[in-house]
Amino acid sequence: MSAQTITLGCRLNIAESAAMRELVRGSADDLVIVNSCAVTAEAVRQTRKAIRKARRERPDARLFVTGCAVEIDPLSFESMPEVTRIVRGPDKFDAASFGLPGANAAPPYAVDETHARAFVEVQNGCDHRCTFCIIPHARGAARSLPAGAVIDRIRALVAAGKREIVLTGVDVTSYGGDLPGKPGLGNLVGRILRLAPDLPRLRLSSLDPVEIDDELIELIESEPRLMPHLHLSLQAGDDMVLKRMKRRHLRADAIALVERIRAARPEVAIGADIIAGFPTETEAMFANSLKIVAECDIVHGHIFPYSPREGTPAARMPQVAPEVARARARLLREACEARRDAWLDRLVGTAQTMLVEQDGVTGHAEHFAKIRIVNPDPARAGPAEAHSSSRTGKEEKGFDRPRPNAGERPGKETMLAGRIATVTIVGREGDELLGRIGG
Template sequence: MPTSSPRIINMGCRLNLAEGESIRALLAGRDTIVVNSCAVTNEAVKQTRQAIRRARREQPGAELVVTGCAAQIDPASFAAMPEVDRVIGNAEKLRAQAWETSEAILVQDIMAVRETAPHLAASFSTHARAFVEVQNGCDHRCTFCAIPYGRGNSRSVPAGAVIDRITALAESHAEIVLTGVDLTSYGPDLPGAPSLGQLVERILVHVPRLRRLRLSSLDGVEIDDRLFALLTREPRLQPHVHLSLQAGDDMVLKRMKRRHSRADSVALVERLKAARPGIAIGTDLIAGFPTETEAMFANTLALLDDCDVVHPHIFPYSPRAGTPAARMPQVAPEVVKARAARLRDAAGARRSRWLQSLIGSEQQVLVERPGDRGHAGNFAEVRLAPAQVGDIVTVTIKTVEDGKLIA
């Protein structure tokens, strides 16, 4: 099915979604498929390859380019796929000249990249909310994670460029989501070393038209007093915090090379909930990390309750080549799978109880395509009577069906 416009297939994180819109603008009018890959787990890489093969079957005549983290880390393996025409790196994919060359592999050393230019998408015509990249890369080296090798070191977009882009996007989007690889590390590389809290303050002051602001994943140890106050007191900052916790056992956290303890996580959530009771907590949790015993796993399982998690992202541990954790004593695959299932079941039950507790409440919902659904400020999905996409409507929740609120 040939097309006169690019097809962007974004795998993985919201940062890829934001960058995918920039790529769409660069390729306007071209019959090109771009698979914007993910490398967070082996399963994500597998799904990227499946998406490549499926896209080639669906559009056999289109140019097919692979970019993103998996392509950055292992460009040769993707270039060797018969379905792939070109491989472009994470830094290059946002530069117009990269899309005008014919090189089969155009991938530079991501660790040499020192800046994140204001290459922010000017339009998110296919989305009710807009995603704005304010930070890229990561200076931390968690033992399980390959993403720094796909994204490079941490670097930030200057506040002025961010505010200019959000000012433009706020004309057509009621909600903006700030994205990054390690969002809370925003700023130290910029003049004056501004913090994420300072950036958020500037956005709220200088873009009064913006109705809703949401933050992607946060590292709890980097939530300072300024950002905490905004998360708990600022009505335009949505009552939804996604924390990068990863585990609920101190020994596992230490072996992951995380910078927080279990007690830190619990205390942070208790403070957030005390200051803003309706705030909804999300997190990523890894099941079956190397050396994890049943007792260690039980601590992670209990963290769901202790941190009141209602937006869970559960991952079975996946050994990524070249990472320290891949060289640690591994948990048996069948045990990893079973523990992930137990976490998902427990998390699903908690989420169901939370959704039930919202029956009878009023929610402010951003209407998303096709017009009969959207997300509340707490990021619960809501089904509602047809309304204008992009509007924010007030609804009363009547019931819950299939894990969604019904207005």
């Protein structure tokens, strides 16, 4: 059987799994790599569950475990009978760590064939110490990749057929603080858009509200290739809770930031992480978090009930009852779903551009609304893709569909997969818009 990677957790893990998958590609060895997550106790539990399931399904495979959970508690994973070996730190990008011949290093980028978009790591680690978070202990201090290396990766991915790049890291908005001249994230984004002109779509992963710089706001306003979808690491909407979390912003800062973003680009869709039932959270404090959903018009909510993470200061604080935290999380989800439903309803009847996934039918709009094509006929897919060049201000064509491999007969899915298509939104089912090609 071929090598398999199983990924839990964040987009950075997805990017790193793609690099490991490329590292072991073509190996005849029967091996499984589990890339673990440690953000919550539940994430660790799910990691163990994935390990046991992988062993049941592939009893003869060599099973390796890497990632944040291994960094936090290596001995507990090393002692699992299902695990052949744990792989820590940068060793996960060395073929020898997986018992493969030679000592080949993982490529600086990897093409993930399972998604139309690609994740590019621009930063790793975190210098902040939020009281609920264990990840800095797993990932270490903040470290930025030089802009030139990032741009080289992106150019290679675009040449390989990727039409959307997502910049990812542990604390993306801290980018550049450790580099000469301390260039910010806005500076990096501007350089990418200037020096990778053939990239149609650039998206950002989770952003810390306090670190979004003026240059990035200007690009949000002026650059159509920078997607109108921002996910903010809010965590709470109450000032006392934010202080006890050791967050560096207040609710007024978050609201003012969203107002500024919307003034720059009204169509931006806002997503947010919010924790329900953080230690000491009262009903009045929770009410402020609930209100911020409407005040920031959060349509992409990542809501989860607080669960104690051993080794963090928050785990030693007075705890909210788990059933109360779950109930509050449900209310937050319902509030976000109501905002999302109203937003999706407003999109019916509009034209949207979408990046079509590898199934040739589903994908995401620029603002990350999910779309399913109801008539996936490539004959009606329209002309070659186009984008507005930030350098000329003119529409330029040339983002044609990815070519099939040699000897492959292009079918409907091959024709649309990985392509940017324009659809008319004719309805919706749940959280999925229905798009029709050709009106």
